Structures are given as structure tokens and as C-alpha cells.
Amino acid sequence: MTTLAMTGRPLLQVEGLTHRYGSRIGCRDVTFDLWPGEVLGIVGESGSGKTTLLKCLSAQMEPHAGHVVYDTREDGPQDVFALSEPRRRLLMRTDWGIVHQHPVEGLRMKVSAGANVGERLMAVGARHYGEIRGAALDWLGRVEIARDRIDDMPRTFSGGMLQRLQIARNLVSRPRLVFMDEPTGSLDVSVQARLLDLLRGLVADLGLSVIVVTHDLAVARLLAHRLMVMRAGAVVEEGLTDQVLDDPQHPYTQLLVASILHP
Amino acid sequence: MTASPSLSLAGIGKQFTLHVQGGVVLPVLAGVALDVAPGECVALHGPSGSGKSSLLRLVYGNYRAQAGSIAIRHRGQTIDVAAASAQTILKLRRYTLGYVSQFLRVIPRVPAIDVVAEPARAVGMTAAEAERRAERLLSRLRIPERLWSLPPATFSGGEQQRINLARGFVVDYPVLLLDEPTAALDADNRRTVVSLIHEAKARGTALLGIFHDAEVRDQVADRLFAMRPPSMAA
Numbered sequence: 001m002t003t004l005a006m007t008g009r010p011l012l013q014v015e016g017l018t019h020r021y022g023s024r025i026g027c028r029d030v031t032f033d034l035w036p037g038e039v040l041g042i043v044g045e046s047g048s049g050k051t052t053l054l055k056c057l058s059a060q061m062e063p064h065a066g067h068v069v070y071d072t073r074e075d076g077p078q079d080v081f082a083l084s085e086p087r088r089r090l091l092m093r094t095d096w097g098i099v100h101q102h103p104v105e106g107l108r109m110k111v112s113a114g115a116n117v118g119e120r121l122m123a124v125g126a127r128h129y130g131e132i133r134g135a136a137l138d139w140l141g142r143v144e145i146a147r148d149r150i151d152d153m154p155r156t157f158s159g160g161m162l163q164r165l166q167i168a169r170n171l172v173s174r175p176r177l178v179f180m181d182e183p184t185g186s187l188d189v190s191v192q193a194r195l196l197d198l199l200r201g202l203v204a205d206l207g208l209s210v211i212v213v214t215h216d217l218a219v220a221r222l223l224a225h226r227l228m229v230m231r232a233g234a235v236v237e238e239g240l241t242d243q244v245l246d247d248p249q250h251p252y253t254q255l256l257v258a259s260i261l262h263p
Numbered sequence: 264m265t266a267s268p269s270l271s272l273a274g275i276g277k278q279f280t281l282h283v284q285g286g287v288v289l290p291v292l293a294g295v296a297l298d299v300a301p302g303e304c305v306a307l308h309g310p311s312g313s314g315k316s317s318l319l320r321l322v323y324g325n326y327r328a329q330a331g332s333i334a335i336r337h338r339g340q341t342i343d344v345a346a347a348s349a350q351t352i353l354k355l356r357r358y359t360l361g362y363v364s365q366f367l368r369v370i371p372r373v374p375a376i377d378v379v380a381e382p383a384r385a386v387g388m389t390a391a392e393a394e395r396r397a398e399r400l401l402s403r404l405r406i407p408e409r410l411w412s413l414p415p416a417t418f419s420g421g422e423q424q425r426i427n428l429a430r431g432f433v434v435d436y437p438v439l440l441l442d443e444p445t446a447a448l449d450a451d452n453r454r455t456v457v458s459l460i461h462e463a464k465a466r467g468t469a470l471l472g473i474f475h476d477a478e479v480r481d482q483v484a485d486r487l488f489a490m491r492p493p494s495m496a497a
Binding site for chain 2 (some may be wrong): 035197225247250251
């Protein structure tokens with residue numbers, strides 16, 4: 001019996017990733033591969049280490065042990081923490097996107113919506129004002145923000161609009177890998193559905209690879225191909241999303257699934 | 264048998280360990296062996312609790328088998344669902360293995376037509392071709408055109424089941440699993456489903472299903488596969 005030949009190689013290879021806060025464990029010995037076009041969900045309750053792991057993966061924090069190897073466009077697989085600081089910064093600005101739970105962490109609140117989107121393009125070398133404004137308009141449209149809001153300041157936007165603006169700012173530079181931390185966490189339920197639908201569409205259309213942290217198993221089911229379940233800093237179960245949710249093996253995953261309220 | 268099976272199960276064992284309820288172990292299946300040839304429809308037959316739906320879920324990779332192999336022919340290769348990686352199972356589901364479950368899992372805001380067309384787009388059809396196929400199936404299954412652009416969340420049970428059926432037949436999967444596909448349907452729509460199954464068999468699709476409706480079962484199934492609750496099987 002053969003297994004399917006995997007096309008190409010992983011976009012991200014993570015090995016033995018560990019981060020401690022003093023003597024306390026943030027995340028411990030996390031190992032996995034992320035494939036191109038794959039959406040990986042990281043689930044678990046508050047304090048399970050999901051956000052710590054995401055911050056280490058996305059180079060917002062340096063791990064105490066382990067490796068994160070990213071398949072760069074120019075030079076193939078590179079250890080992210082062995083890159084020079086400017087190279088790492090460039091990677092994070094261009095090839096990666098980071099969508100924070102609270103949009104204000106990912107946006108510049110003192111410049112217009114259009115400038116928030118255009119700024120990312122200028123960071124990768126775009127200089128032509130008309131083209132930058134055109135791309136900003138296009139992306140506002142794709143995240144369902146009316147074109148006539150382009151010159152408005154973000155503080156005049158609702159929570160859902162801010163989150164969509166943050167997504168546009170991240171995707172305008174055509175990243176290949178996007179990290180999301182509870183992307184729907186700060187939104188009302190009705191607004192969540194719209195954002196989820198939008199994210200599903202964008203991820204499929206752009207063939208993005210995504211690592212999304214969420215405590216909401218319904219969000220995980222809708223977005224993720226594969227799930228990792230974390231508890232006390234360690235991955236306790238991993239697999240196909242619907243298999244993990246419908247036939248959980250680990251006692252903790254069973255508890256998590258059994259604790260969901262069904263309306 | 265001349266054609267080698269599209270689906271071959273051997274030694275399938277499944278039990279649930281309920282850690283939340285003190286580690287109670289529920290045996291579901293033991294030693295299940297079954298082949299389904301191209302163009303053949305096998306009906307799982309047995310009382311409720313005999314593990315029919317669980318077996319379909321195991322084949323789909325939705326449940327994890329503790330023992331045995333689930334071999335499916337996929338683009339000239341043989342994949343063992345019981346041992347395959349998540350990526351491999353997703354590819355298998357995209358191109359080879361369809362599953363019509365009893366209940367539609369509704370995605371907020373997505374119109375019925377897109378719910379149906381999505382699997383066709385995923386195998387590489389153009390949006391226009393996928394939509395044409397979706398429209399044809401929705402028409403055949405008598406979903407009124409005014410509903411096509413609405414999300415199915417508010418549809419009746421029967422309408423949701425027909426959306427699910429249309430989604431399952433929009434791609435010509437070589438292996439198709441059907442869990443009570445006609446449970447909530449009227450006579451006209453049952454006849455349509457019987458036709459869809461006959462057409463799939465003619466294309467060489469291997470079908471494994473649960474059909475409570477005896478009339479439908481008699482019309483589509485080439486043979487029955489008897490299942491018993493595990494206590495009686497022991």
C-alpha cells in the first residue's frame with residue numbers, strides 16, 4: 001500500500017518549539033509541518049499555550065528551544081531565528097501576515113483606512129500613488145468596505161469593519177502565510193459569521209496557508225483543514241478537523257468537545 | 264469478480280472510550296470485511312445500533328479505526344484511510360470519495376447554489392461549469408429556483424437533505440457513501456435519487472449506503488451487507 005506523494009515540501013517546518021515564562025511553560029516541544037494551502041487550527045482553552053505558540057511561530061517572540069523553518073521564495077527553507085533581524089523583519093512584512101484578535105494592535109489608528117492598506121505596499125517598494133490607491137480601493141472592496149470610506153480614519157469604523165480592514169492590510173502584499181489569533185474573538189456573533197465567510201473565501205481564492213488560533217470549535221470547524229489541540233503548553237491531539245471534533249481520542253479533547261453549548 | 268474493488272475493508276474494529284464518563288468503553292464494530300466493486304451498490308443492513316453510520320464515517324475518515332484497513336483506489340494508487348495523513352484524506356475526499364450525510368452542515372451566509380457548486384470548483388471546474396452542474400441537480404431535485412440564492416439555514420429538513428444530495432452528486436466521485444439519502448423525501452424526489460444512483464452505477468461508481476426505505480433499497484442495491492450489534496456478533 002502506498003501513500004500519496006506529497007506535492008513539493010512543507011511551507012513551514014516546526015520542531016521541538018519550546019517557550020518558558022521563567023519556570024512556567026508557555027509551550028513545550030511542539031513539532032509539526034504546515035503544507036502550502038493548508039489551514040491549521042490551534043485550539044484549547046485560555047492558558048493552554050496557543051497564543052504563546054503562535055507568537056513564537058510568527059517570530060513575534062523568540063523560543064527558548066526548537067526550530068521554525070520557513071520555505072522562503074528566494075532561498076528555500078531557512079531557519080527563521082537564524083536570519084538576520086532585517087531579513088526576518090522583511091519576511092514578516094511581505095511574505096507573512098499577522099491578524100491580531102484586537103484590530104487596533106494590527107492597524108495604525110492615526111492614518112486613514114486607505115493609508116493602512118497602502119502602507120504595506122509601500123513597505124515592499126510600491127511608490128506610484130495611483131497604483132497604491134487603486135490597490136487599496138480594490139482590497140477595501142474585497143473585504144466589503146465601501147469605497148467611499150477610503151479616506152476615513154479607522155476610529156470611525158465598527159469592530160467588524162476594523163477587523164476586515166486589518167485583513168485587507170495583511171493581504172494586500174500577497175503573503176503566502178497568515179497567522180491569525182482569535183480573528184473573530186472580539187466580534188458579535190452576527191458579525192463573526194460574515195467575517196468567517198469572507199475569510200473562507202479569501203483563503204480558498206488566494207491559496208493561503210494559515211495558522212489560526214481559536215478557542216471556538218465552530219470557527220475551527222469552518223476554517224481549518226487540520227487541528228492541533230493544546231493543553232498545558234503541549235499538543236495532546238492532532239488530526240483532520242472533523243475527525244478530532246467528531247471522534248476525539250484524548251480525554252481533554254473529549255472534554256472540550258463535550259463542553260460546547262449547542263443553540 | 265473481474266474488476267478489483269474500488270473499496271475494500273478488512274478487519275475493521277471500532278470502539279469508543281468515553282473518558283468523560285469514567286472511561287466506559289463502547290464496542291461498535293469488530294472484524295468487518297467488505298468489498299465494493301466499481302458500479303456496485305452495497306446496502307448496509309441491520310438494526311439501529313449495529314454500527315452502520317459508524318462504518319460509513321470510518322470509511323470517510325471522520326472516525327478513526329482502531330483496527331483493520333480501509334483501502335480505496337485513488338487515481339491509480341491505493342490509499343488506506345485508516346493510516347493516511349490528514350492531507351491525503353482531504354485529497355481523497357476532494358477527488359475520489361463523496362459522502363452524503365443525513366444532515367447538512369450549514370455554512371453561514373453561503374447561498375444554496377454555492378454550497379452545491381463548491382465541491383465541483385474544488386476539483387478544478389470553472390465557476391460557470393460548476394454552477395451549471397449545481398443548477399441541473401437543484402432542478403432535478405425540485406429545489407425552487409427562488410431558493411438557490413438563499414443560505415440553506417432556514418430551509419426545511421427535506422430541502423436541506425436535497426441540498427446535501429445535490430452537493431454529493433455534483434462531482435462524479437468513484438466512491439460514494441450515502442447515509443439514508445431519502446429519509447425526508449417525497450415519492451417524486453425518492454425516484455430522482457434512485458435515478459441519480461443508477462446513473463452513478465452506470466459510470467462505475469462504487470456505492471455503499473444505508474437505505475431504510477425498502478422500496479428504494481430494492482431498486483438500487485445489488486446486495487445487502489448484514490450488520491449486528493456487537494453484543495450479538497460476539
